[in-house]
Amino acid sequence: MRAAAAAVQSQRAIAASAVPEDAEASLRAAVRQEYLDALPIAAAIFRLDEPDLLWVDVANEPFTDLVGWTAVTRSRAATEADIVNGSGLADTIVQFLKSKEESRQFESSDGRVVGARHFVVRLARLTLFPQLGTRCLVSLIDRTAQVETERSLRAEMLRDSLTGLPNRLAFNERVEKVLEDPAFLPGNHAVLVVDMTRFSRVNECVGSIAGDELLIAFARRLFSSLRGGDFLARTGGDEFGLLLRLDKGLEDATQAAERIRAALSAPFKLSELEIRVDCAIGCALLGGSEELAEEVLRNAQFALKRAKATGAVRFYEPNQARAARRRFSIETELRRAIEGRELELAFQPLIDLKTGGVSGFEALARWNNGRRGAISPVEFIPVAEESGLIVPLGRWALEEAIETLAGWDRKVGRTLPLSVSVNLSPIQVARDDVASCVASALAASGLGGERLTLELTESAIIQDPRRATQVLEDLKGLSARVAMDDFGTGYTSLAYLQRLPIDVLKIDRSFVSAMLGDGDSIAIVRAILSLADALGMDTTAEGIDSPELAKALTRLGCTHGQGFYFARPLPPEAVLDYWLARSA
Known part of the structure; x- marks a missing residue:
């Protein structure tokens, strides 16, 4: 076998020596050409000569078609091909051939601004015949169609289909570019958020098609108020964002808001309708500390929320974001606290002003958070109402208060002459079956x-009088008493007071605390007491913090009182001792 192999090698050597050198070179060139022609992509062999002269030795038909050459029958200078020279590809190939890399792959284009072609370029070093020079195989995969499709999809992705304006994503990208610009200076740019007020009402009244027409017209008016260089986008349903360059600081932002209001002052004509709309405007400066453009937009939206409440242009204040984050954190922790029954009730005594005895206690929710410490109800109750957590919180407070009262009875072995008061939120009245909860707890x-x-505020009645009336009648069917809390601060009409089954009017502390030094407050308290007497209702004065107030209210005929003068809210275990002390 070894002998046979040696013979074959010897024959090949003889055959090779029999081929002339020029014929051998031609054969190698033909083989290279055949290999390149077999490739379905543009490919060519590039050679580097000193000093930095780049040649194309062999190329296939897709390559010559791409560069606009006829067939390569001899070496041609790479600089003759615009697609190689004009795009900087030639310099890259030279750098590669001078390096020790075996291969490299990257993306490139032909360098044209309009109608450019795009490629994936792969360079592979050729080392088999070093006598032929420093060479590499260059292949180009055309991905122009893919790039154009991606650009088209991205353009669609960044544009609002209704108004034709850039959308929220495009707006954030533009803000990101400003923030990343090395020349960016804090305070030199601002984001304005413009929200069309009462748009949902317009949509409901005239229909979604007319609503879309209004949005388009609104966007055109906004666009007409822009300066050169300002950027407008639709960032939400009826919300638009503007990115402004500020040459004069806040003055430019204020003037932009005035231009917007002026542009929107004329009514919009939709078919046969003439609609006047207003807007709320919030503004946030780009300070440079923002990590994301979305944060800048969110800051402007915080200001927008205040603008909706006041009707004036509002500028973002950093504490707004901190307060919002705290509210969100409190909501998350409050949810866990309710589920884990981590809250407690404190009980403030309700004093009979004629006898000085204790007639009952008002149950007040208290939350001692393990991480934050004591959190005031003034802070967590609004969060609970906003998030809907007030429903499970209210149920817990109702059940806990009733069970605590029953526990006091069991502890002394008899029924105590005490009642317990529990507050009802307007959200509970609107969303929960309060009467069923009360019946179950009892x-x-x-x-x-x-x-x-059960104590409820005037707002619980005003929001939905019919439902409130039904709830109160159901509670009366359970023999429960109903008190109207904070009376005098809302908008309850006398007709409601006459018609609703209310047993007690609680006079708001703002009138009680001021009555000794304010004649108007005394007149209001006297009027409420007279009204309650005429309607056969009891009265309770809140916020009694001095003996003088207690005596004055007693003389005026107030039935009950509560406040720090009598006692601060007590923990459940201290209630019986307090009651015994007052009874003695």
Whole structure:
């Protein structure tokens, strides 16, 4: 076998030596050409000569078609091909051939601004015949169609289909570019968020098609108010964002807001309708500390929320974001606290002003957070109402208060002459079956409804009078008492007071605390007491913090009082001792 192999090698050597050198070179060139022609992509062999002269030795038909050459029958200078020379590809190939890299792949284009062609370029070093020079195989995969499709999709992705304006994503990208610009200076740019007020009402009244027409017309008016270089986008349903360059600081932002209001002052004509719309405007400066453009937009939206409440242009204040983050954090922790029954009730005494005895206690929710410490109800109750957590929170407070009262009875071995008051949120009245919750809690504890008072504010009645009336009548059917809390601060009409089954009017502390030094407050308190007497209702004065106030209210005929003068809210275990002390 070895002998046979040696013979074959010897024959090949003889055959090779029999081929002339020129014929051998031609054969190698033909083989290279055949290999290149077999490739379905543009390919060519580039050679580097000193000093930095780049040649194309062999190329296939897709390559010559691409560069506009006829067939390569001899070496041609690479600089003759615009697609190689004009795009900087030649310099890259020279750098590659001077390096020690075996291969390299990258993306390139032909360098044209309009109608450019795009390629994936791969360079592979050729080392088999070093006598032929420093060479590499260059292949170009045309991806022009893919790039154009991606650009088209991206353009669609960045544009609002209704108004034709850039959308929220495009707006954020533009803000990101400003923030990343090395020449960026804090305070030199601002984001304005413009929101069309009452758009949902217009949509409901005239229909979504007319609503879309209004949005388009609104966008055109906004666009007409821009300066050169300002950027406008639709960032939400009826919300638009503007990116402004500020040459005069906040003055430019204020003037932009005035231009917007002026542009929107004329009515919009939609078919046969003439609609006047207003807008709310919030503004946030780009300070440079923002990590994301979305944060800048969110800051402007914080200001927009205040603008909706006041009707004036509002500028973002850093504490707004901190407050919003705290509210969100409190919401998350409050949800866990309710589920884990981590909240507690404190009980503030309700004093009979004629006898000085304790007639009952108002149950007040308290939250001692393990991480934050004590969190005031003034802070967590609004969060609970905004998030809907007030429903489970209210149920817990109702059940806990009733069970605590039943526990006091069991502890002393008899029924105490005490009642308990529990506050109802307007959200509870609107969303929950309050009467069923009360009935279940009373049945579980064995108490009668006459020992329970439900307190609700005037706003709970104003929001939905019909539902509120039904809820109150259902509660009265359980023998529970109903008190109207903070009376005098809302908008309850006398007709409601006459018609609704209300037992107690609670006079708001703002009138009580000021009555000794303010004649108007005394007149209001006297009027409320007279009204309650005429309607056969009891009265409770809140916020009594001095003996003088207690005596003055007693003389005026107020039935009950509560406040720090009598006692601060007590923990459940201290209630019986307090009651015994007052009874003695």
